[in-house]
Amino acid sequence: MRQFVLKRFCYSLLSLFLLSVTIFFFVRVTGDPATLLTEPGASEADIAAIHQKFGLDRPLVVQYVLFMTSLFRGDLGQSFYYQTPVMDLYWSRLPHSLLLAAVAMAFSLIIGIPSGIIAAVRIGSFWDSVGKVFALLGLSLPSFFIGLLMILLFSVYLGWLPSSGSGTPLHVIMPAFALGWYFAAAHMRLTRSSMLEVLGSEYIKLARLKGLPQRLVIAKHAFKNALIPVLTLAGINLVLMINVAVIVETVFAWPGIGRLLYEGISFRDFPVVQGVVILGGAMIVAVNLLVDIVYAVIDPRIRLGS
């Protein structure tokens, strides 16, 4: 087991290292941040001063070594645009992203799981069709479109909810719905297929043959087993919601990490983009590592097979 964990841990570190190399060099081919920090027509001396100030005049390899050295000290560098430490910016935005992701996840599970169960239990019925349409809309309608429709309805016409920003429980409703909408559809689809698989299994047939009521078969025997892949997916989705809600956070001016990433990309703020991507990547790698370890604990075949 120890060997398995160690091996997985090394893979995780390697993934993070490759991510750091990729993002570091990738952002640098997207353009010169100095041109966005000045008006077109700025003097060459000003451009050179900006390069010097941010260390962009040094060779790329030197920049990378300095970046990695700082990273090992827990320092993600100074934002070019905000001129404050990236870590401070990240920590100031993280609570907002956690809140939004938590509410969006709750919404997606509350909608997705029951509708998935109903669709599976009443397969081929009207409710199954409703579920399919919901899943289709959820996966195909972009979140920004949903967001703008909601802003028009609930902020402009009805005046019930604030159109943007944060600070009160009312502020989180629309962005959480817009963010959770897609994931609700994904959770609905997975719950439905997982339930269908479980409902067709031998032990469920046995439970029915024993004369157990339908409700008990569904709730006690089928649902619990069908829930495992849904919750695994939900865990990964939660990490995604925290880190990549770029469009929803931008549309609703929600002060989260997704919006920070959007700002970083817009202004070629290399340290911000690097920081957000690496921390987001670390979260995903950590969750995957945890899942691998839990699976290995539950199922010895996994660790022995590895």
Add this chain to the structure above:
Amino acid sequence: MTRSPGELFAEPFRLHRRDLLALSAAAGLTGALAHRAEAAAPGQLTYAVHISLAASWLDPGETSGLITPFLLLYALHDALVKPMPGTAYGAGLAESWTASEDGLTYDFVLRPNTLFHNGDPVTSDDVKFSFERYRGANHVDLQGRVASIETPDPRHVRFRLKQPWPDFLTFYSGTTGAGWIVPRKHIEKVGEETFKKAPVGAGPFKFVSFNPGIELVLEAFGQYWQKPPPVKRIVMKVIPDEGTRLAALKSGEVDIAYSIRGELAEELRKAPGLKLEAVAVQGTFAVYFPEQWTPSSPWHDIRIRRAVNFAIDHEGINQALTQGYSHVTGSGVVPDMFEFYWQPPKPEYNPDKARKLLAEAGRANGFDAGFYYCDSSYANIGEAVVNNLREVGINVRLRPIERAGFLKGWGEKQYKNLIQIGPGASGNAATRMESLVVKGGQFVYGSYPDIDELFPRQAIELDRAKREAILHRMQELVYEKSLYAPIWQLAFLNGVGPRVEASSFGRIPGFPYTAPYEDITLKSA
């Protein structure tokens, strides 16, 4: 019958579904009313800002070459001399100033009894400190030209230059943040880092709180030298999405929404109770011909360059994209509010003349003109121009490039065929032509000796009238040679809500934001 509190709590608490529904409705209604009340707080002016506010913009010492930091500087700080309504050199903290005849000395007299937000008086020592501390745009050039700064007493400052420099005041008062005054004693006491996080200035509003990229809150400074601002509190909320900004304005959450363009601007114009207020900014848009110095290129022929000018439907594009508020000046490089601006003849939209010129140049059947490079943020202008050019037979393909990449390629002279330019840097006619027209300029692909020869002459000319004549002649030559085909001077469109009486938009020529802040008023309830 009355019951004691103990009895009340002893009773089993039962919550019914209808109670839950009623509670939810009440909470929703209360919340909705609260969010309405927040927006309409008396004396508070709420902005929806289009761009992320950076901490460095709170400090004049870090002013980049962008116009955007001045959005905050006009509120928080004050300058000795600054662009104000009707003048590029408005008296701020200096009540008067003089330049010596030899152009080597500038004397400023400070107003009496002006205060920083912490109560410290503004002195000549602060002026000297602010200049020497400045590390923003053009600081090397500006500080390199100053030999010494003398402060004979708290109200007098003398700048001695190494050589005469007619543009000293242009740079000191408008183009840079060097003339915006910060409190020396306070900064030395609290340190640079603390000052940057909670700046103290001498402007009409004082700092309350700032969440980088999210929200800035300011409060009126009652002892501002000019007058106490009528608006008591300013909240600037960053809302990146244009549609959301308009929605926030319509729902009354904000009073002023910056940058509402295109179709949304049309919607804003029609919305009851809202006003569309436009400001023509210093960004001049034009088509540049980088191959005009290449004899084998069609763009070498001035008739073809002129044909482009006749082919562009300036007013039509203006109406379609900026509701007719952009300035169609005919100047491709220098905006009309700049010092030493020369007014060229207004451009004429005449496709027949364009076709005739093309025929005279041996291109009666049109020709393949390659690519039309532009900043993708302004690809909508490019699309319209490309369509106009195709109508007369100049077949060009639009090549929008993301802003940073476009500016890099333009500055590094990588493009051929046609380039849509939109320079927005502050300055005057001389500084604008230095980077776009004169040999060696950052965006100059080639130049004309007769124009180049005039540039150094104006740079040392101390007689203003003579200098103006030289700079006018240079602009005239740019026009005659069709060095650029002008499009327009861009209008910045904004939304103003029903609570605002006077927004201050457009009062300072070329300044895209609301200033002076002390003149903004709200309607009384």
